[in-house]
Amino acid sequence: MKSEPRIRAALPEGLTPDKLREMYAKMVLTRLCDDRAFALNRQGKIPFAATCQGHEAVQAGAAFALRRGTDWLVPYYRDTCLALSSGVTAKEQLMCLFARKGDIFSSGRQFPNHYSVPDRQIASISSIIAAHVTHGVGMALAFKMRNEPAVVLITFGEGSTSEGEWHEALNFASIHKVPCVFLCENNEYAISVPQKMQMAIQNVADRAAGYGMPGVICDGTDPVVTYSCVHEAIERARRGDGPTLVEAKCYRAMSHTSDDNQLTYRTPEEIEAVKTRDPIPKFEAWLKDRGLADDAMFEEIREKAQREVDEATDWAEAQPPPTEEDLYTHVYASGPLS
Amino acid sequence: MKSEPRIRAALPEGLTPDKLREMYAKMVLTRLCDDRAFALNRQGKIPFAATCQGHEAVQAGAAFALRRGTDWLVPYYRDTCLALSSGVTAKEQLMCLFARKGDIFSSGRQFPNHYSVPDRQIASISSIIAAHVTHGVGMALAFKMRNEPAVVLITFGEGSTSEGEWHEALNFASIHKVPCVFLCENNEYAISVPQKMQMAIQNVADRAAGYGMPGVICDGTDPVVTYSCVHEAIERARRGDGPTLVEAKCYRAMSHTSDDNQLTYRTPEEIEAVKTRDPIPKFEAWLKDRGLADDAMFEEIREKAQREVDEATDWAEAQPPPTEEDLYTHVYASGPLS
Amino acid sequence: MATKTVLEGVRDALYNEMSRDERVFIMGEDVGARGNVFLITQGFMDKFGRQRVIDTPLAEASIVGVAVGAAMAGMRPVAEIQFADFIYPAYNQIVGEAAKIRYRSAGGNTCPMVIRTPYGGGVRGALSHSVSVEALFYHVPGLKIVVPSTPADAQGLLTSAIRDDDPVMCLEHKRTYRLIKGEVPEGDFTVPIGKAAIAREGKDLSVITYGLMRHTATEAAEKLAAEGIEAEIVDLRSIRPMDRETILGSVTKTRRALIVHEDNKFGGVGAEVAAIIAEEALFELDAPIRRVCGPDVPAMGYAKEYEEAFMPSVERIATAMRELAAY
């Protein structure tokens, strides 16, 4: 192994070898949770699963760019790795898959991955695409009004940028220079619709100019590159210099969700081709190349993660479901009928 | 006078000296209609008036760029000169001011200037800002599907570009390369809100890049320049090369409408300053400079227009209002309750 | 007569109308190569071409807004909203624009278009794939709203909707798509907008309902028949215009009215049904009007338990029927 101090000097600001290994561990944990979700779905134990395979690098990179305990995350439904890298545990993740009463995100009310973890600065979202983007801006506005140091990271797919609300959010944010970062996870598809049918441009980042904010493109299969871009954007926002639109180019390794069948709109060749872009082996090579980890360490991390996911699965499955009375809670602060 | 053929060679494609004088006449007719509307409002004869003073040049220029009888116009509420230059008569204009039953735009149902003149290719709009922009795109889509040569001109203020629907319209239009032109009449205000509070950019045209379409800026106080830009954009669309965003820089000479008071948000200096940009004397100088008209001709045009407006006013005022039964017409094709 | 599912009824209406009338086209998310998320338009792109089966960007306001413009220009667009929960961003275009175009232009412009969307729960669609939206639109003059519950009605009402000269919303209960099978007339046929159907005749009480609940209520009625109570089931089919005559005719006959819908109770479509009866047949009633509806909570949850507690069940409906009959 090369000596770590020399490596550290070459790492982007804020990243240490330990953090890089933790990042890797989160990507692996996410992959195993993702695989588990689809396995449970096939077994008929859960009705629905959404994958983030192909997005792990951008999400891990972005999550580590946040100042934990301060910055807020307003994610979208594909952000399993962002959530697991921001303090959500495997148990919590499995509880939402099983829609148990104790699911801390929604008490089993929402689809999986619709996080809400205020104590870890993650905001609630619905499934309605792009509706959360203005929320992130509003949160950032609040932090600015209160002179708090928090920055808000708002994520979405490239398809989401077609929605009018997305436009309104970026426009408002740039006028008021609120401390937020817009992160587009561009996987080139909105369910079956390829990017060229969604927009007449190559790069979502090109939309930034229309709001007078910087637009940055990064390789979303590389967590370190994504980290750097998002980190820079976040610190820029924290300094009061306004929002940035970051576009991370990644891909979707599987069908949109367990309800979709990508074979209806993607060629087998394309499906094979994206598999070669898997960010996990790519990051392994990067770490090994720099002497920051070796196969034994990867194996250890993987085994630990597997144990975690197995335990979480058994535990979550055994938890009680909601009851009929739970239907009526949290309608209003004052009760079901106010 | 210089010999007309020489001048003609220097004129933009499609413009003749006669057309230029007609353009001028429409600007004058519009100004007189506008003044009349405010006079009637002050007299308590009509409850509402919206001005287009400061916008006459962009509107006259754009109207003459349309292929009459073929191209469609989807205007907004400030487009008196566009309408009068596209075949709407002074009588029709006054009928809508008085909200008479015979008002061909809406039978007295809508605010003034909410045109709907299908036989002259003008589409119905509501007062809901930017809601008409997707309609123009849909009309263009229809023309494309039917292989018709029509192009659609869609107009709006710079404030309207903040609406999500505006974004969605431009995005759709550029993906499908539908034959339309987006014309922004940028007068720097949305009621009281100055441009810098509406967007973090200098030019609305900068938004075009986000849709992969050309963005063109022109001096909206010059009808010939506006004509050229809009003409080029329209013919580009007609060739199947897709939409263009044209931004015409103009100004608002008065309060937003008869219900507004610009003194609450504009300085007296600013109000004075915009008056110097009046497109009508500017165009007079241009015409005289090229020997295309002289003061006597201007006087004649003005007198004719004044007679037209006076007659139209008397006539329209004398027309019958709607009756209670008219409330129930045109709810459904099949009648009031279908 | 052929036996079809509701989904096939929808597909056949679309297919036939597109074949019959060049002005008809479809636009929506994933309607092209994917053939719609429920596979309703599978094969349409190959048959009718990309121009008439348009995969739109992910932007509902423009799906409806562009369709409105195309309709104004003489086409007959069928705009699809992938799930009813995603119709909210298009609300302005539907309520503020489509519904008012004919009226505001005094007939100068018109807006003959269809907005189709799958709605309703019972498929583990969770908070944002289960909503009922009829009550958010049925108050709006200028719109028509149909809610078919059988394959024949799905095909016949959608065909009528496409041929209608005004904007029509076609709300299809997604649970019925593959669950409900039934006989459908061969060839070209329509079901008129604005006419309810007597799904089951009975003399002891009237159940006024629509959508999936027509089937749940019918099941409850069969149960009660075994106990000697004969319920009449009125399937509204059209929410706007609403068939007052059929409602009042049935209620006047049975003298008891139970209204059933899956949507939340307060301010739901059942409110207007109750109001119509209370205005026009109050003294014909031998019992108070009763409503069995979804609870007044913001959404149907993901967990099975939430869904079951939300959806009016055969048992809940049967109990209400029994009580009403015994009143």
Next chain:
Amino acid sequence: MATKTVLEGVRDALYNEMSRDERVFIMGEDVGARGNVFLITQGFMDKFGRQRVIDTPLAEASIVGVAVGAAMAGMRPVAEIQFADFIYPAYNQIVGEAAKIRYRSAGGNTCPMVIRTPYGGGVRGALSHSVSVEALFYHVPGLKIVVPSTPADAQGLLTSAIRDDDPVMCLEHKRTYRLIKGEVPEGDFTVPIGKAAIAREGKDLSVITYGLMRHTATEAAEKLAAEGIEAEIVDLRSIRPMDRETILGSVTKTRRALIVHEDNKFGGVGAEVAAIIAEEALFELDAPIRRVCGPDVPAMGYAKEYEEAFMPSVERIATAMRELAAY
């Protein structure tokens, strides 16, 4: 007690709450330098600063959406929609988001915010500045909706709304702004959300109404008093939650119910009022329920004649009252 207009009541509620609570701020179109198009927030920008009186871009979805986010982050935003007709683009944020945040996160996130908007006709606002929107929202669990009609209620209900821990829509009838004057308590006070008011006591029939129509109906009642008919006027004040007890109490006393609103009849708020009575007090009634409402046409037109034909008048209401009393 001071005498104020409704507009002053609204302004004072905003001013006092902004003074009292740093978390309260206002955002909307033209609320800053212009001081709102009705001059409600005149002087606020100078007093509270640009940061707390935000002139937004012309984009309603973001006005509400940004406010939702700020509320989730602990602020108490008051989002203004300039005219109710422009609320449609924000429908997704109100119905799909604000109303569901508490429920969907099982209390993890909340959305304490106010959406205020002037609505209603009678001011020559034409097709797009006259609409009543209450029926488009009152069906939505998770929202509260108040519709004050007097200066004291305007101030007291808006104050309650701002202090409420959930999203509240405050619909202000624009015709009442300067027309309606009345006594308002001094100092800090609130009017509770969810409680109707008996605007006038009477024994012969109940008129259930709200908004501007409270005043029109009261005028009609005064007329009828001269003829010996004493009408009770129930001003709902809150549309959701709705005060069932007061409605049922009044109706049970007078045995006759007339519902009056300016909004279109079919599927309007009156439908739910009628349904509640028909469910719970059917046998207490001596006459069918009756509704006097706006006609079922898409909008109120610009011409005076349209407006007059649309708005329920003192005469129309008085006639209905007379007929109902004589039934």
